[in-house]
Amino acid sequence: MQTRKIIIMSLLALFTCGAVFLSATASLADKEPAPGRTMAKQAGIMSGDWTTADHSEMEALKKSFQSGQEITDACLSCHSKADDQLFHTIHWSWLSPYDDGDVVGKAGYSVNTFCISTNKMNDQSCTSCHIGWEGKEDGVNCLKCHGQKDMDWAAQFKDYAFFQEMGDTEIVDEIQTDIQKAVVDVGMPTRQNCGSCHFNGGGGEGVKHGDLDASLINPKRNLDVHMGVDGADFSCTRCHTTQEHQVSGRVYSTPAVAERKSLVEDDLAPKISCESCHTATPHTEAKLNDHTDKVACQSCHIPEFARAHATQMSWDWSTAGKLKDGNPYQEKGEYGRPTYKSIKGDWTWEKNVTPEYFWYNGSIKAITAKDVIDPSGVVAVSEPVGSREDTESRISPFKLHRGKQPYDRVESRLITPLLSKQSGGFWKTFDWQDANRRGMELMDLPYSGKMGFVETSYVFPTTHMVAPIEDALSCNECHRRDTGRLASLGGFYMPGRDNFPLLDFAAWGAALAALAGVCLHALGRIVMSSRRNGRKKEE
Amino acid sequence: MKDQSPRIYLYTRYERFWHWFQMVMIVILMVTGLEVHGEFVLLGFERAVEIHNFAGITWLITFFFFVFWLFTTGEWKQYIPTTRKMFIVMRYYGYGIFQGEPHPVPKSKKAKHNPLQRLTYLTLAAVMLPVQMITGFLYWSYNSWSAWGLDFIPLGAVALVHMAAAFAILIFLIVHVYMTTTGATVSAHLKAMITGWEDVEEPESVEDWEKVYRSPSSGQ
Structure with a gap:
C-alpha cells in the first residue's frame, strides 16, 4: 500500500518536472516562420518585369x-x-x-x-x-x-x-x-553600378566600409541574406528606394529615416529600415521582440562584418614618405593587401571583424577641417549620436576605423593635404609642407607650417551583410559576465552581464556558512550519539 | 516491531503534492536563475530564461490555489507565529539534540510545526515567495513598465531584491534539507512528506495553545 503511494507520488513529481521542461522548451522547438520573416517575404515577391520601354x-x-x-x-x-x-x-x-x-x-x-x-x-x-x-x-x-x-x-x-x-x-x-x-x-542601377563607387570608397576595394565591398557584387546568401544570388537576390535599390533621384539611406547629421515605419503603415515610405518590411515585432519569441526598442536588428543579425574580403581597420599617415633608393615602394601583408605604401603610410586589415557597439539614433556627429580639435587624446572625426536615455537610440554595430593624420599644432585643426599625383600633391612630391600649404589654401583655411600627427577615429554604421537566421547571435554573446559584446556599454543593468559583487560575495558566503554549519551540526550529532551509545554499552 | 512504532497522519495528499511541486520549482528556478545571473553556462542563456520564466509564471498561478487551500482548510493557522517555546526549540537544536533529548515540541496533526518552523515557513510563504513573485513578475514584464508608469524603477533594484531573496531561499533550502534528518529516525520526516505518515517518538501530547480549532464553516 505504502510503496504504491510512494511510486505514485514520485511519478507525479517526475511528471510535473517533465511537464515544466517540455512546455518551456516546446516554444523553442517551434519551427513556424517568424512573423517578420513572413511579412518581408510577402513584401519582397518579385512580381515580374516592369519595363515598358526598349531603349534600342x-x-x-x-x-x-x-x-x-x-x-x-x-x-x-x-x-x-x-x-x-x-x-x-x-x-x-x-x-x-x-x-x-x-x-x-x-x-x-x-x-x-x-x-x-x-x-x-x-x-x-x-x-x-x-x-x-x-x-x-x-x-x-x-x-x-x-x-x-x-x-x-x-x-x-x-x-x-x-x-x-x-x-x-x-x-x-x-x-x-x-x-x-x-x-x-x-x-535600374545594379549592385555593380552602386558598387563601382561604394565598394571602393577610401581609394580601394574594401577600404572604407566593413560591410560594403566587391564581394557583394555576386554574394552568397550566407554573406548577405538579402542580396545573395542564391537567396533573395536584391539589388541595392530594393531597399535604397528613390524619389526624384534622391536615394534613401544617406547618413550624415540626420538619420536615414525620420521615423521607422513598416510598409503596412506607409507603403510609399522609404524602404530603408529593417522595420519597413520586417515590422518592429518580427520574432516569434516575445522576449526577442522586447529587444527591438533598444537593440538595432543589425546588432544580432550581423555577427561579423568583412566576412568575405578583408577591410581596412587603421591608417597611419605618420609613416608615409619613406623611400627606397629614392623611390616610393609598398609592402604586402595578409589577405594580399598592402600594409605599407610610401604615398599613404601604414595600413592594417582584418577579416571577420566583430563590430563595436554604441548607442545610435541614426545620426553621425562629424568634425570638419574648420573645427578646433583637442590633440591630447584620440580625436573622434566621426562618432555616433545617441544615448540610453534617448528613446530613438538603439545599440548598433559599427566598424571603428583608427587613423593617425596630420594636424596643425598651432591652429589645432586637422590638415587637408593635397594628395593626388595629377594635382601635384604629396603622392608626387612627398613634401608634407607643400601638400599641406596648397591643400589648406584650397580650403581657404590658415596653415601655420607646424605639423604634427594626431590619433583619430571614424565610425561606419554596419548594416549590410545581414547573415541568415541560423548565424544570428545567441543571447550569451551579450548576456554574460565580463567578456560579452556589450561589456563596455554602461549606465544600465543587463541580466547575465551585471551583478552586485558585494551582494553576491555576501550571499555566497552566507550559503557556504549555512552548508558548513549543517555539516558541523551533523558531525556533532554523529559523534555525540556514538559516544552515548558507547556509554550505554559500558553501562 | 516497526509496525508497532507510533505513527500519525500529518500531511494530506494535496499538501504533499504542493511540497514536492515547490521543491521542483525551487530547483528549476534556482539552477536557471543562477545561470541567468551569469554564474555558469549550462542550458544557454536563452533556454535558461525561457524555463525560468515558464516555471515562475507556473508557480505564480498555482500559488493562488495554495492560498485558496490554506484558507478554506484553515491550515493557515498552522503558520501563526509564536515565541512560546521558541527558545526551548532553539536550545534543543543547539544543545539538546546532541544529548539525545526528545524534541520539546513534538509534531501532531493539529500542530505540525514547531515555533521555529512556523516562523520560517511563514516568512517563506508570506514574505520570501511573494517577494520573488512580485519582483520576478516585474522583471518579466520589464518592457511594459513605461506603459504602466513604472519606468522610474531601476531594473537593477528589482534584480537586487530578486537576487537577495533567491540567496535567502537557497540558504533556507540547505538548512531545510538538513533538518529533515533530525526526526525520530534520519528518514522519518522525509518519509512523512512522501507517505503522509510520520513516525513519532512518543504518543502525541499537544498543549491547548498549539491546537488548531476549526470553525464549522470551514467544512472539515
Whole structure:
C-alpha cells in the first residue's frame, strides 16, 4: 500500500518536472516562420518585369555620340527633369542637403581618416567617383548608375578622339558601335553600378566600409541574406528606394529615416529600415521582440562584418614618405593587401571583424577641417549620436576605423593635404609642407607650417551583410559576465552581464556558512550519539 | 516491531503534492536563475530564461490555489507565529539534540510545526515567495513598465531584491534539507512528506495553545 503511494507520488513529481521542461522548451522547438520573416517575404515577391520601354528602339539614341554630354542630352530629350533632379542630390553636390553653409560634405569641409579631404573637389583622383562626366564642370553621366555595361567612358572617348584624328575609320566605327550598344543597355542601377563607387570608397576595394565591398557584387546568401544570388537576390535599390533621384539611406547629421515605419503603415515610405518590411515585432519569441526598442536588428543579425574580403581597420599617415633608393615602394601583408605604401603610410586589415557597439539614433556627429580639435587624446572625426536615455537610440554595430593624420599644432585643426599625383600633391612630391600649404589654401583655411600627427577615429554604421537566421547571435554573446559584446556599454543593468559583487560575495558566503554549519551540526550529532551509545554499552 | 512504532497522519495528499511541486520549482528556478545571473553556462542563456520564466509564471498561478487551500482548510493557522517555546526549540537544536533529548515540541496533526518552523515557513510563504513573485513578475514584464508608469524603477533594484531573496531561499533550502534528518529516525520526516505518515517518538501530547480549532464553516 505504502510503496504504491510512494511510486505514485514520485511519478507525479517526475511528471510535473517533465511537464515544466517540455512546455518551456516546446516554444523553442517551434519551427513556424517568424512573423517578420513572413511579412518581408510577402513584401519582397518579385512580381515580374516592369519595363515598358526598349531603349534600342528609341530614335533619340540612334545616332553617333562624340562626347559624354551628347549621350546625356539624348537621355534628357525624353527624361527632361532628370538632370535638374540630380543637381539637387548629394550624389551630385557632395554637400549635405541639411547644411546651408556648404560646410558638411565631401565637397565642403568634411574630413575623414582615409584620404582626409577632397580639397573642395580640387584633389583630382578623389573626384573619379563623381557622377558628372568631368566633375561638376560638365553634365551628369547617367550611365554611371544606369548603364548595364561596365565601361571606362573617359578612356573610351579619349581613344575615340585619338583614332578619329588618326583617320582610322575602322577602329572609330568599332568604338562608336561599343558606345551605342552601351548607351541603349540601360536600366535600374545594379549592385555593380552602386558598387563601382561604394565598394571602393577610401581609394580601394574594401577600404572604407566593413560591410560594403566587391564581394557583394555576386554574394552568397550566407554573406548577405538579402542580396545573395542564391537567396533573395536584391539589388541595392530594393531597399535604397528613390524619389526624384534622391536615394534613401544617406547618413550624415540626420538619420536615414525620420521615423521607422513598416510598409503596412506607409507603403510609399522609404524602404530603408529593417522595420519597413520586417515590422518592429518580427520574432516569434516575445522576449526577442522586447529587444527591438533598444537593440538595432543589425546588432544580432550581423555577427561579423568583412566576412568575405578583408577591410581596412587603421591608417597611419605618420609613416608615409619613406623611400627606397629614392623611390616610393609598398609592402604586402595578409589577405594580399598592402600594409605599407610610401604615398599613404601604414595600413592594417582584418577579416571577420566583430563590430563595436554604441548607442545610435541614426545620426553621425562629424568634425570638419574648420573645427578646433583637442590633440591630447584620440580625436573622434566621426562618432555616433545617441544615448540610453534617448528613446530613438538603439545599440548598433559599427566598424571603428583608427587613423593617425596630420594636424596643425598651432591652429589645432586637422590638415587637408593635397594628395593626388595629377594635382601635384604629396603622392608626387612627398613634401608634407607643400601638400599641406596648397591643400589648406584650397580650403581657404590658415596653415601655420607646424605639423604634427594626431590619433583619430571614424565610425561606419554596419548594416549590410545581414547573415541568415541560423548565424544570428545567441543571447550569451551579450548576456554574460565580463567578456560579452556589450561589456563596455554602461549606465544600465543587463541580466547575465551585471551583478552586485558585494551582494553576491555576501550571499555566497552566507550559503557556504549555512552548508558548513549543517555539516558541523551533523558531525556533532554523529559523534555525540556514538559516544552515548558507547556509554550505554559500558553501562 | 516497526509496525508497532507510533505513527500519525500529518500531511494530506494535496499538501504533499504542493511540497514536492515547490521543491521542483525551487530547483528549476534556482539552477536557471543562477545561470541567468551569469554564474555558469549550462542550458544557454536563452533556454535558461525561457524555463525560468515558464516555471515562475507556473508557480505564480498555482500559488493562488495554495492560498485558496490554506484558507478554506484553515491550515493557515498552522503558520501563526509564536515565541512560546521558541527558545526551548532553539536550545534543543543547539544543545539538546546532541544529548539525545526528545524534541520539546513534538509534531501532531493539529500542530505540525514547531515555533521555529512556523516562523520560517511563514516568512517563506508570506514574505520570501511573494517577494520573488512580485519582483520576478516585474522583471518579466520589464518592457511594459513605461506603459504602466513604472519606468522610474531601476531594473537593477528589482534584480537586487530578486537576487537577495533567491540567496535567502537557497540558504533556507540547505538548512531545510538538513533538518529533515533530525526526526525520530534520519528518514522519518522525509518519509512523512512522501507517505503522509510520520513516525513519532512518543504518543502525541499537544498543549491547548498549539491546537488548531476549526470553525464549522470551514467544512472539515
